[in-house]
Amino acid sequence: xxxxxxxxxxxxxxxxxxxxxxxxxxxxxxxxxxxxxxxxxxxxxxxxxxxxxxxxxxxxxxxxxxxxxxxxxxxxxxxxxxxxxxxxxxxxxxxxxxxxxxxxxxxxxxxxxxxxxxxxxxxxxxxxxxxxxxxxxxxxxxxxxxxxxxxxxxxxxxxxxxxxxxxxxxxxxxxxxxxxxxxxxxxxxxxxxxxxxxxxxxxxxxxxxxxxxxxxxxxxxxxxxxxxxxxxxxxxxxxxxxxxxxxxxxxxxxxxxxxxxxxxxxxxxxxxxxxxxxxxxxxxxxxxxxxxxxxxxxxxxxxxxxxxxxxxxxxxxxxxxxxxxxxxxxxx
Amino acid sequence: xxxxxxxxxxxxxxxxxxxxxxxxxxxxxxxxxxxxxxxxxxxxxxxxxxxxxxxxxxxxxxxxxxxxxxxxxxxxxxxxxxxxxxxxxxxxxxxxxxxxxxxxxxxxxxxxxxxxxxxxxxxxxxxxxxxxxxxxxxxxxxxxxxxxxxxxxxxxxxxxxxxxxxxxxxxxxxxxxxxxxxxxxxxxxxxxxxxxxxxxxxxxxxxxxxxxxxxxxxxxxxxxxxxxxxxxxxxxxxxxxxxxxxxxxxxxxxxxxxxxxxxxxxxxxxxxxxxxxxxxxxxxxxxxxxxxxxxxxxxxxxxxxxxxxxxxxxxxxxxxxxxxxxxxxxxxxxxxxxxxxxxxxxxxxxxxxxxxxxx
Numbered sequence: 001x002x003x004x005x006x007x008x009x010x011x012x013x014x015x016x017x018x019x020x021x022x023x024x025x026x027x028x029x030x031x032x033x034x035x036x037x038x039x040x041x042x043x044x045x046x047x048x049x050x051x052x053x054x055x056x057x058x059x060x061x062x063x064x065x066x067x068x069x070x071x072x073x074x075x076x077x078x079x080x081x082x083x084x085x086x087x088x089x090x091x092x093x094x095x096x097x098x099x100x101x102x103x104x105x106x107x108x109x110x111x112x113x114x115x116x117x118x119x120x121x122x123x124x125x126x127x128x129x130x131x132x133x134x135x136x137x138x139x140x141x142x143x144x145x146x147x148x149x150x151x152x153x154x155x156x157x158x159x160x161x162x163x164x165x166x167x168x169x170x171x172x173x174x175x176x177x178x179x180x181x182x183x184x185x186x187x188x189x190x191x192x193x194x195x196x197x198x199x200x201x202x203x204x205x206x207x208x209x210x211x212x213x214x215x216x217x218x219x220x221x222x223x224x225x226x227x228x229x230x231x232x233x234x235x236x237x238x239x240x241x242x243x244x245x246x247x248x249x250x251x252x253x254x255x256x257x258x259x260x261x262x263x264x265x266x267x268x269x270x271x272x273x274x275x276x277x278x279x280x281x282x283x284x285x286x287x288x289x290x291x292x293x294x295x296x297x298x299x300x301x302x303x304x305x306x307x308x309x310x311x312x313x314x315x316x317x318x319x320x321x322x323x324x325x326x327x328x329x330x331x332x
Numbered sequence: 333x334x335x336x337x338x339x340x341x342x343x344x345x346x347x348x349x350x351x352x353x354x355x356x357x358x359x360x361x362x363x364x365x366x367x368x369x370x371x372x373x374x375x376x377x378x379x380x381x382x383x384x385x386x387x388x389x390x391x392x393x394x395x396x397x398x399x400x401x402x403x404x405x406x407x408x409x410x411x412x413x414x415x416x417x418x419x420x421x422x423x424x425x426x427x428x429x430x431x432x433x434x435x436x437x438x439x440x441x442x443x444x445x446x447x448x449x450x451x452x453x454x455x456x457x458x459x460x461x462x463x464x465x466x467x468x469x470x471x472x473x474x475x476x477x478x479x480x481x482x483x484x485x486x487x488x489x490x491x492x493x494x495x496x497x498x499x500x501x502x503x504x505x506x507x508x509x510x511x512x513x514x515x516x517x518x519x520x521x522x523x524x525x526x527x528x529x530x531x532x533x534x535x536x537x538x539x540x541x542x543x544x545x546x547x548x549x550x551x552x553x554x555x556x557x558x559x560x561x562x563x564x565x566x567x568x569x570x571x572x573x574x575x576x577x578x579x580x581x582x583x584x585x586x587x588x589x590x591x592x593x594x595x596x597x598x599x600x601x602x603x604x605x606x607x608x609x610x611x612x613x614x615x616x617x618x619x620x621x622x623x624x625x626x627x628x629x630x631x632x633x634x635x636x637x638x639x640x641x642x643x644x645x646x647x648x649x650x651x652x653x654x655x656x657x658x659x660x661x662x663x664x665x666x667x668x669x670x671x672x673x674x675x676x677x678x679x680x681x682x683x684x685x686x687x688x689x690x691x
Contacts, residue, residue: 218613277542
């Protein structure tokens with residue numbers, strides 16, 4: 001092991017107190033992100049992927065939320081920092097892009113002010129310097145006529161341009177980690193292609209690590225290097241991207257991949273039916289001390305309904321939490 | 333691959349026409365819908381949103397036609413016009429030989445039964461204060477389909493079975509169901525009226541991957557079993573390709589290409605369709621693909637560009653595109669596209685020469 005990872009999430013548990021019991025949105029999640037790496041967290045609604053990203057930045061209200069475990073960023077446990085110290089990290093060392101660019105921009109401030117705000121706060125730039133840097137950032141994210149756009153308000157921009165502004169804002173302070181929560185979900189495909197291209201390009205130029213939260217396996221395949229599959233608040237599988245798509249081990253991952261039609265399917269001449277995952281995600285309000293996927297799994301046995309499978313290595317760099325996932329011979 | 337196109341693919345175009353052979357179930361001719369913009373001191377009309385600007389297509393009995401395109405291209409407006417949720421600006425909508433866009437409300441009701449809709453959002457499209465039973469019984473009562481109470485119950489049970497919901501769930505409220513189950517209720521409500529055509533307006537877009545697959549399979553099964561025609565409005569090209577017979581691609585209020593499924597995905601003949609196909613992320617890491625990234629955004633439908641509406645973003649634009657609007661012309665068998673490039677000999681046409689994005 002060369003150096004310590006940039007971000008290390010260790011046994012993260014984010015629970016919410018609700019009138020009818022504790023909702024275990026994230027329950028014992030561990031993963032790491034190396035410097036400059038792109039890690040995708042995939043899963044369906046309610047699997048805890050967004051709660052994970054909010055927990056890393058401590059953006060959840062406590063109470064009713066409660067975050068336990070450890071989130072070590074460059075060796076410092078973010079959960080132990082004071083609010084003031086945390087503010088010094090948000091938008092500076094770790095920044096975030098949200099799904100909905102219209103609601104996450106302030107409608108009454110020009111985009112230049114909003115990009116400049118982080119710079120003035122974290123890097124102490126003057127108003128004029130901040131505006132100059134904002135123009136530079138808009139140019140970096142490929143907005144035409146940045147000198148004019150910097151004085152405009154969010155409503156004057158299209159959805160794709162707003163998302164570019166969000167990215168410019170997130171990158172303004174040269175963060176080491178960028179959390180992108182469904183950054184292209186609200187966009188049309190041709191605009192999505194532009195934004196994905198931009199993210200790939202910027203990653204090479206800026207060198208920030210990216211945690212990409214998404215439900216779109218196509219986006220994962222295009223952008224990520226390593227993938228974490230979440231289900232009902234837990235990590236069920238983790239592997240490098242090619243390995244995961246070529247050789248999924250967990251029945252849930254297999255089900256997810258089988259449920260997406262692939263473009264070009266009509267050209268092969270095979271008429272296939274989409275694979276269904278029967279049933280529903282279990283309620284997170286009951287403690288589940290057996291396999292979380294047992295209720296929907298085609299392979300489930302009594303063992304699965306009694307014993308929670310631990311995450312174990314099934315192939316090199318490839319872990320899955322399933323009693324029946326085959327293990328490959330690993331070179332010693 | 334293109335050799336297969338000349339033969340008629342069985343799944344793509346061979347669709348049986350039930351009682352009225354040769355006559356399409358739905359025919360839309362030069363449909364226009366312009367929404368007036370009001371403003372100024374006296375609130376006069378200051379302009380129009382040209383949401384749908386001359387769209388023609390037809391759907392055969394038992395056929396699925398997909399309407400694809402990006403936000404604001406007018407695809408949902410077309411769906412609403414067919415449902416007659418508003419009056420259209422010009423053109424005509426003909427359902428099984430009867431023109432419905434000019435029909436007075438009194439004689440429209442029996443036609444309404446024949447065209448039903450499933451909306452995108454399963455949470456806001458069901459009345460939260462009605463039990464499932466009442467939601468499903470409403471169309472049956474409205475259209476006077478049930479002879480008596482027993483017949484109503486029989487129909488309700490049948491429709492619950494068809495969408496694979498447990499019969500006893502009928503006494504529950506919408507909020508007790510998950511997103512996928514609600515969408516099943518939405519489909520059941522459409523089916524209860526025994527329609528010939530269902531308009532699915534982004535009916536699976538809001539659903540999670542695994543649930544989406546369930547609903548797509550259900551829609552396909554229903555179509556096969558009941559001989560329903562579907563107007564499937566969607567922006568998800570992979571789903572469209574999976575379940576449609578024909579595809580119409582819309583851009584800024586106009587149809588730019590119409591083709592049988594396999595022909596469209598194998599040999600798109602409009603630069604916008606090519607760009608759209610190339611932009612879809614494929615769940616296959618490292619797949620070598622030629623991506624056409626379009627510059628800029630879709631222009632405003634209030635003031636659409638002259639000539640070809642796509643010319644502001646088209647990678648192949650030339651002088652003629654800026655002045656002369658291309659018409660839909662036959663490019664391949666049963667495959668029409670509106671692009672001047674298709675007038676060129678095939679060896680000079682970049683749409684053919686450069687191959688297609690999916691190969």
